[in-house]
Amino acid sequence: MRSPQVQAARNGETPSPHHHHPHRFPNPPTFHSTVSLQKLRRFNSLIFAFRLISFSFSLASSVFMLTNSRASSSPRWYDFDAFRFVFAANAIVALYSLFEMVASVWEISRGATLFPEIVQVWFDFGHDQVFAYLLLSADSAGTALVRVLKGADTCTTSNAFCVQSDIAIALGFGGFLFLGFSSLLSGFRVVCFIINGSRFHL
């Protein structure tokens, strides 16, 4: 197995100074072939689906938390730090997922990323990671608070409040799960970008 750069050197030619950086190669002619375009579209559709599910879960979670204190006798959710944290984290993730869905649709329809490619792949991956940690942290704090409330008298006097908090937190965990999947895919895109100099994964 001979590498092309060894062959080039044997032919007495000076190898390109960039031969250590395969990601600097201009796109080879087969790169935009139909097969790889199809694969890319399927990959982008998968990312879009994960974003959509994550958006739905987070939006539902924040709405459930926001509408938790309708009855005048029930405790108010915004009196609890952890519930405020759950609401804020889910709202942030919902907004972020909405933005990423727009970016994803833009990419599927126009074939180019919204930001420059290197910014886009790192932006996606970094925000996926940070927001996944944020959301998990909020949901764990909310879970701990709900367990304490169940031990105290709060849940016996106003059971609906606790049930709705449970649902909101469970939806938040669902959002975290699919944000984690998106994070795997966007991490894969970062690696592809580092290897190929392009987000295409072939």
Added chain:
Amino acid sequence: MRSPQVQAARNGETPSPHHHHPHRFPNPPTFHSTVSLQKLRRFNSLIFAFRLISFSFSLASSVFMLTNSRASSSPRWYDFDAFRFVFAANAIVALYSLFEMVASVWEISRGATLFPEIVQVWFDFGHDQVFAYLLLSADSAGTALVRVLKGADTCTTSNAFCVQSDIAIALGFGGFLFLGFSSLLSGFRVVCFIINGSRFHL
């Protein structure tokens, strides 16, 4: 800027079938040069340092949590779910960090990984990620519980219990921080392994 494979093709030679996979190249002769060995040693020492700090934080956190109920009048920490979770997560991370320190010392002293290289890089990265999520989740739950206890009467009657819980959780967050740094480095090693077929980062 001509790529070497274009030059090879112009010379009438068949390019290697593996020219799309620069990570399949056999190691170039300069690979194990003194400079790259020095860099690798520095990189491994950095990983070892992060593991050591993470181990110290997690061990201290679990010990602080474990010794939290000495006074007979104070509440017992193992009656609280979230505190049990904090203790368990920190103990797991401490054991894992200890194992990874052994693996790191092995690698620095013998120049080879403990497991086969591909298993080792993915093992490190995967466990770093999962345990970082676990530890963050435990610490968030613990924080939420401590905030509730501060609102209730528990902390006024036995203040030492709350202070020691606070310290244990803060140490846990420290452990999470350095586990996250380790995760960045081991992710970097995974990418290097995918690109080069070796954990060396040159």
